[in-house]
Amino acid sequence: MFLMMLIMSLPLLGLGLFDVLPFWTALIAYLAALGFFAVNQCLMMGAMRLPVRTGPEKMAGTRAAVLDWHGNTGQVIREGEIWQAESKDKRSFVRGQRVAISRMSGLRLFVEPAPDQTRKTSLNGGNRVLAVEAGYCNRKLSL
Numbered sequence: 001m002f003l004m005m006l007i008m009s010l011p012l013l014g015l016g017l018f019d020v021l022p023f024w025t026a027l028i029a030y031l032a033a034l035g036f037f038a039v040n041q042c043l044m045m046g047a048m049r050l051p052v053r054t055g056p057e058k059m060a061g062t063r064a065a066v067l068d069w070h071g072n073t074g075q076v077i078r079e080g081e082i083w084q085a086e087s088k089d090k091r092s093f094v095r096g097q098r099v100a101i102s103r104m105s106g107l108r109l110f111v112e113p114a115p116d117q118t119r120k121t122s123l124n125g126g127n128r129v130l131a132v133e134a135g136y137c138n139r140k141l142s143l
Contacts, residue, residue: 039069056104063100063114065094076111085109 004120014033017026025080031070052058056115062074064083076085086109088102 037083058141059101059109061101064109064111066095066099068095068098069093076109078109083107083109085111098118 007098011034014030016027020026021029023073026046059078062078064085066085067075067077067082069075071092072090073086076083078101084107085099086108089112091113093099093111094111098114100114102107102112103110
């Protein structure tokens, strides 16, 4: 935070150079600081336009695999993390079934059946190993 405030105030701090340095030296140093400030601002604005990579906004629309399900609630795994889940429309799921995450409320995911079953999942007994096979990707995630 301090670094950000320092960078934002570079143009103002640079004006002090004109009091201690000869004019042309101060002008070159000030323009260099101003250029650094402008490049930094462009990079920050570009970073703010990037798509969301984390948080509840990213969870909606992604897929998970069912670990355990009883009635309307259960546990699903997504990217190696186990989440509490609830069926959006009071459905029951079986272990290993792929589900789509419709939304997130607190630490609970609301899921519905995945629209396509192009990925195959299997759970290995009590070891809780999830094997994901998706075309080019064959990997095992150990829990």
